[in-house]
Amino acid sequence: MAEQEVLILRSGRYLDSAKIVTFFSREGGLGTGFARGATSRDNRFGASLEPLTRSRLSLRRGTLAGLARILHADVIASYPRIRTDYDRLVWAGLIVRFLLGFLPESHPEPSLFALACGALDRLDGRVGPPAAVWEGFARQALALLGWGIPAAVCRRCGRTGGEKEEREEAESHYFRASDGAVFCRSCRLAEGGGELWGVEAEVLNALSRNGGSVDEDVLSPGPGPLLRERLAFLDRVIGEHLPRWTPVAELTFVGSAISGFDGDRKLPPPRSEDEEVDPNGGGEHDQRT
């Protein structure tokens, strides 16, 4: 028997009276387990295995079709304020979909686990705009996975953003997603291979700040006007690795949350407190085998 601290990402009914749960474990990475007698969310065992719950599980390895059996679970954090705020739930759902899409099976990613928990704590604590929490999470999570976004420095000539001759053009640099290389406007013509995306130097530089601890840096409001461009660029990078990724701007009223962050605040319609929403958004379910 082993104890693991986990974030529940997804759960569903299994057979008549069991629940099958996909979780992100600090100790073991992405895993799946089943629990008998946990089908009702009214009982404590069931509640501790609901998506978007941080719990401590007692597991017994490989008892059914190779799945771990969850014997016992204690809630560490249930993020009640995310659950009752549809806006925050949608942003938290992006984090869940990101983890389900990117995490390899059974490979520990303790830094990413800490980052995800830090971002959910901030969404739940209503610390700052949710769009900024998502941006900070996505930027740092990509870096932890080896797909960090580089600063606007041309790989060939070393030209950085903001130089005089580049200022006329909004898209001063070009990013190649296949290897994460960046080129300036002049050098991109000499680079034959791979699709190049035009991007503003300021967007790259804002997204490339990989330093800082999770606590200090998961929230990175930055300047407002380019937030939409930064989120769109993150979407594009994520979509390169997860083809079924739904861009942030396509999620209902996340658009208004972004325009609100730009200073044009439109509040989403009020939601009843007990409305149930699937934090997985019904979207990304990349099954790895």
Ligand SMILES: [Zn+2]
């Ligand atoms: Zn160059």
